[in-house]
Amino acid sequence: MNTTSLRIFQGIGRYGVLIALLALIVFGWLRYENFLGAFNVLSVLRYNSMFALVALGMCFVIITGGIDLSVGSTAALGSVVAALLSPYGVLPGLLGGLAAGLAVGACNAFIITRLGILPFITTLATMLAASGCALLLAENQSVSVSYESGFTELGQGDFLGFPIPAWMALFAYLVGSLVLNLTSFGRTVLAIGGNEDAARLMGLPASRVKALVYLTSGGLAGLAGVILAAQFGAGQPIEGVGWELFAIAAVVVGGTLLTGGVGSVGSTLAGVLLLGLIFNILNFENGLGWISLSAYWQSVIRGAFLLLVVAIQARLSMRTEEAA
Amino acid sequence: MAETATTLPPAQRAPRLDVKTVLTRHGAWIALVLLILVNLVITPNFATWQTLNVNLTQVCTIVIVGVGMTLVIATGGIDLSVGALMAIAGALAPLIFLGKLFPLPHPAIGIALAFVVPVLVTAALGWFNGWLVTRLRIQPIIATLVLFIAGRGIAQVFTNGNLQVFNLPSFQFIGLGRVFGIPFQAILMVVIVAAAAWMLRRTVFGRQILAIGGNERAARLAGIPVTSVKQRVYLISGLLSGVAGLIVIARNSAADANLVGLGMELDAIAAVAVGGTLLTGGRATVLGTLVGALIIQLVRYTLLANGVPDAAALVAKAVIIVLAVWLQRQSHR
Secondary structure, eight states: OOHHHHHHHHHHHHHHHHHHHHHHHHHHHHHOTTTTSHHHHHHHHHHHHHHHHHHHHHHHHHHTTOOOTTHHHHHHHHHHHHHHHGGGOHHHHHHHHHHHHHHHHHHHHHHHHTSOOOHHHHHHHHHHHHHHHHHHHHTTSOEEOOTTTTTTHHHHOEETTEEHHHHHHHHHHHHHHHHHHHSHHHHHHHHHHHOHHHHHHTTOOHHHHHHHHHHHHHHHHHHHHHHHHHHHTEEOTTTTTTHHHHHHHHHHHTTOOTTSSOOOHHHHHHHHHHHHHHHHHHHHHHHHTSSOOOHHHHHHHHHHHHHHHHHHHHHHHHHHHHHO | OGGGSEESSOOOSOOOOSHHHHHHHHHHHHHHHHHHHHHHHHSTTOSSHHHHHHHHHHHHHHHHHHHHHHHHHHTTOOOTTHHHHHHHHHHHHHHHHTTSSSOOSOHHHHHHHHHHHHHHHHHHHHHHHHHHHHTSOOOHHHHHHHHHHHHHHHHHHHHTTOOEEOOOHHHHHHHHOEETTEEHHHHHHHHHHHHHHHHHHHSHHHHHHHHHHHOHHHHHHTTOOHHHHHHHHHHHHHHHHHHHHHHHHHHHTEEOTTTTTTTHHHHHHHHHHHHTOOTTSSEEOHHHHHHHHHHHHHHHHHHHHTTOOHHHHHHHHHHHHHHHHHHHHHTTO
């Protein structure tokens, strides 16, 4: 293979998610009248900012070469705690949900870095535990939030004409991007994913950074739970099933390698928007009744889409390997 | 109990008989015995056929799926799609024997096909997982994530999300039948465990599985057909998931694509981990998976029978998994 086409392939690999996102937006714009209307755009952003927060944490975890399967039930736990604390005001609800997330993250961090158990199995266990705690706290049902305290504003309100959850996600992504690209913490995250032993030998604080990454992921999941509770007016102990997979899919679609060491915060956001828009477009199809698309087809199409993206990524990386 | 663990290369260390070694080597068996003893003391009516039956029937599907998962994990992979495949098999079988898919010349043919076709379909989907892993070189967790997401959707599309209720003793024998008073599914489970344990320990294929999990590169250089071995392992996992799906719907006299096999991937992985199979591959024990599944089931039963809510059992399960893997790690230090 000659260098020009190799460069084109690498370009597709790097910007593929952006190209796909743009193509999808143009498709939606041409096909549906209200697709780019303020209402649809803002509701897509409002709804997907929860997933965006979870995916950001997952992005950092995956770059270190780990995985966090507990984010979904952590968000559920966060939503229950936030709902239980919401009668006391906005801030207690917010901090409570965040603290619940941080607690699960701290458990993950301790088990992974101190006991040395694989992230995959650790977070699988904390996923069960967080889910159990959420059910216990909520006594197996959803917990209504208090409307008097104004807590629901966190999920349903606007600030400067833009949904509050979207502001939170935007802020988190800005900070995340700066941290990953400009700080020594970010460089250590990338170094751990590239080669943990080497990073350790170079004197980088690998354990501490890894612990912080899982703590961050837990905290962001807790925050997502707060938004969940505020948006739907209830803490949902059984919500969050499959969120971890959505987040992993978004990160992978964004071009972050699951083996760690490579990854981008911006591409993760693009991945979240891409998966979110596919859902949105399917809903448009449904709403207009042009095709009789049941909700069940949505997961099939999502799976097929994930397959397409990973297959293309695999092909591209193979070609790059062969050429190198 | 050294013969329950198949290791490649075999551990050459001299056996030390201190407490720690005994605990880490046989921790799962000790835990199982302790659990039974504790239950005999505290749980009312524990030593009855009824209790045994309840626990056996609840654990069968986890074990059957867990056997496939053990083999996949032994190669260093993972299969997240098992629950979704169970749902597909569970959705297909009633469609076939109720004649909704194609007209049946004879009811018996429908029942025969209802056993064969769903399992073949899930085996094919397992093969597809293996194809993604070996040919496209996609990481197992992502490759099987595809069917984890899409598989349940496929099952729901087949059935339009409807519950399929039926009453067909000849089909339901797989879940409700008894041979000499023993549940047929338990016999099936024992046969599958025995066959897999024998295969892993005594056949070339079993050795190849462990060699790949131990060091894939070395296995490749040694001339082991890595691609085909891995492919077959995923196929077996898919096939066993299909069998488990049939058992579940037979037991319930109903197929619900939304619920069959939900969360099964976690239960199966937990059973494998607690049983002592190395999650990084290279060392596997099918008997251990059986013990692991029994432990998880017994803990849940103990808590429920003594009035602890099911949600607390989830936390207990989490602690057991972490403890088991931590102990396992100590023995490899």
